Amino acid sequence: MGNPHILAIPYPAQGHVLPLMEFSQRLVIKHGFMVTFVNTEYNHKRVVNAMAEKNHLGDQIHLVSIPDGLDPWEDRTDLGKLSEAIFRVMPRKLEELIEDVNRSEGDHITCVVTDFSMGWALEVAEKMKIPRAAFWPASSATLALIFNIPKLIDSGIINSDGTTTKSQLIHLAPNMPTMSTTNFVWSCVGDLTSQKIIFEVIVKNNNYLKAADWLLCNSSSDLEPAAFGMAPEIIPIGPLLASNRGQNSAGHFWQEDTACLEWLDQQPRRSVVYVAFGSFTVFDQTQFQELALGLELSNRPFLWVVRPDITQGTSYAYPAGFLERVAGRGRLVGWAPQQKVLGHPSIACFLSHCGWNSTIEGVSSGVPFLCWPYFADQPSNESYICDVWKVGLKFNRDERSGIVTQGEIKKKVDKLLCDENFKARALDLQEMAANNVKEGGCSDKNLNNFVEWLKA
Known part of the structure; x- marks a missing residue:
């Protein structure tokens, strides 16, 4: 068996593409993996155009694309509309892409690593009997909040559609950030219709997560000890930064002014x-x-x-x-x-x-x-x-x-x-x-454990 071949698929936003690309580069540079990196067609063009060096990523990361379900001129800042389009079109297109890769000569896809916000990809991978990991690019505190949605509903803090009738501040645990019910991650994105769509997607992603073999997070146990204590199934492997490798980050939508x-x-x-x-x-x-x-x-x-x-x-x-x-x-x-x-x-x-x-x-x-x-x-x-x-x-x-x-x-x-x-x-x-990502640190050990699992 050759080196693992990862298919990585981020949510189509800059803040999601960058950390998953850095994770992919770690797997390639340090561990010799191959990565097929799947952007939407719209973002793929932006990433390629923004690269100062077109072969910056070398031969081991293949940038490919599938449609997101919207026409090129449509507004992708309307996250509710984008989410509906993604779910309508991308699962089938991803399955077709994996089939095409696996039909070609070379290494088959051995693991799908998907952004948590694209949880449907876990279901696609499970259907195709491919090992799978979910990647959370934000804080573990935010993910812990998402995991607690059923409790928030049962306690009357939010309604079953994610809305709330009154503003209040909550602490999920001591030493965790203060969260306002009016500023929950789904409650301050677009209009009320979009907020309800985003909430539905988040609830679905919680269910899709059951199909994940790993749940990896771009954070560290020392930065968020209380949040990781609340949700020990979240595995910290960050901060994932190109600067820690002394290199440039990749995956930008705009060309950098150096x-x-x-x-x-x-x-x-x-x-x-x-x-x-x-x-x-x-x-x-x-x-x-x-x-x-x-x-x-x-x-x-x-x-x-x-x-x-x-x-x-x-x-x-x-x-x-x-x-x-x-x-x-x-x-x-x-x-x-x-x-x-x-x-x-x-x-x-x-x-x-x-x-x-x-x-x-x-x-x-x-x-x-x-x-x-x-x-x-x-x-x-x-x-x-x-x-x-x-x-x-x-x-x-x-x-x-x-x-x-x-x-x-x-x-x-x-x-x-x-x-x-x-x-x-x-x-x-x-x-x-820095102590978490250096050799022997908690995040470094967790990442190495994931790599060993892939190689097994």
């Missing part, structure tokens, strides 16, 4: 505010401009990632004269090599949307946070950062306008960077995360 690293080289040590809101966050014009003015008011150098689609509508407008006024200390890019940025000695703090990838990247770089969550699991990640780990600060919104004002931004930047305790705790957390 010139910003040269700009960082010219900035004083621990001086730069790094601002990045991931791949989904969208601002209205008022909030976008207030953020710009807040960065200007901070009077500190900043590196700001401004995606082309970061504001509502077709374009964004900076405040009058903003670009000219900050030209000497502000750098704006469309997409950044984030792990390398966060590891740069000139970075002082990370103003972040608190997506899990960004959270563990900041933690693994020993950087304190300013938290601005947008949706899904980000509010609970903010609670980890500010309430549990105490390595960051939250922003308060103006009671009348509902926006984060420029004055609030300056105030929190100053407060965070003038208190060395935040940096000290961030460095302690960095060491903790």
Whole structure:
């Protein structure tokens, strides 16, 4: 028998593609596996176009694609609509793809590793008698919440469709993040119809999980001891970061602007505010401009990632004269090599949307946070950062306008960077995360156990 051949299939979103791609690279580079990596057709084109080096992944990771059920021009930020299309089309297409691979000369698929949010792929693999693992790219606390849905319904905290009649804060266990019922992972995604669809998909995925041989999580036992204690079936193998290997991450939807690293080289040590809101966050014009003015008011150098689609509508407008006024200390890019940025000695703090990838990247770089969550699991990640780990600060919104004002931004930047305790705790957390993935660490051992199972 040759080396194992993994078929990996992420949920079609940037925050899901990146960690599963890193996991795939680990299996290839360290263990000699072969990986067939399945994106949707829409995302496959984006990933290939964004690669600076087209053969970056070498011969052992084969990028392939299947349709997601939507036409190219349809809105893929409508997650309810996307989820329905995926379930309608992708299971059959995945089965056909596996059959095609197994008919061709070479190694057959020996294991399917699927994102938990694509749980139907576990059923496809079970039907085809292929070993299977589920991969959870976010915090174990969020997955523990999902596992507790039946208890939340029985206790009256949520209704059977995931909705809630009143807002309340809950703790699943001591030393876990605070969660608001109005900010549950399914409760702040799109409109009410989308929220109900997402909730139904999550419940289905809980059932699909019964077919998984392994449940792997991009986190570590030391970062989330209480959550892993609640759900011991979740196996931590993270943080999975290319920077831990001294390499570049792969799977981006936008081409990275690496010139910003040269700009960082010219900035004083621990001086730069790094601002990045991931791949989904969208601002209205008022909030976008207030953020710009807040960065200007901070009077500190900043590196700001401004995606082309970061504001509502077709374009964004900076405040009058903003670009000219900050030209000497502000750098704006469309997409950044984030792990390398966060590891740069000139970075002082990370103003972040608190997506899990960004959270563990900041933690693994020993950087304190300013938290601005947008949706899904980000509010609970903010609670980890500010309430549990105490390595960051939250922003308060103006009671009348509902926006984060420029004055609030300056105030929190100053407060965070003038208190060395935040940096000290961030460095302690960095060491903790590093110990888990180094040779002999808990995550490293778990990953090796999974590899040995595949080879058996």
